[in-house]
Amino acid sequence: MTKNIKIYSTPTCVYCKMAKEFFKKNNVEYTEFNVAEDEKAREEMVQKSQQLGVPVIDIDGKITVGFNESELKKALNL
Numbered sequence: 451m452t453k454n455i456k457i458y459s460t461p462t463c464v465y466c467k468m469a470k471e472f473f474k475k476n477n478v479e480y481t482e483f484n485v486a487e488d489e490k491a492r493e494e495m496v497q498k499s500q501q502l503g504v505p506v507i508d509i510d511g512k513i514t515v516g517f518n519e520s521e522l523k524k525a526l527n528l
Contacts, residue, residue, distance in 0.1 A: 453478075453510050453526065454508075454509075454510050455473070455478060455479065455480040455481065455508065455510075456481050456507070456508040457470065457473075457481070457482050457483070457505050457506070457507050457508075458491060458492075458495035458499075458505060458506040458507075458508075459482060459483070459485065459504050459505045460504050461484065461486060462486075463504045463505060465504070465505055465516055465517040466504055466505040466517075469507060470482070472517070472519060476528055478526060483495070485504060499513055499515050503515055503516065505517060507522065509522075509525045509526065512525055
């Protein structure tokens with residue numbers, strides 16, 4: 451079953467890069483939003499997470515802030 455995954459990130463964020471590498475390594479498809487440039491995505495991210503920290507990862511509506519590999523594995527059933 452395919453999950454709907456969004457990652458809200460910035461180009462300079464180390465943890466965002468780690469999260470995207472994790473997704474690539476595990477063949478997980480995701481949609482990326484650069485909140486440094488995309489104001490609409492930034493507002494959406496703040497609405498979902500109540501904060502400005504990145505990455506914010508939305509997996510089928512479950513919000514994870516930051517890069518937590520074990521949490522992501524659990525959320526993705528890996």
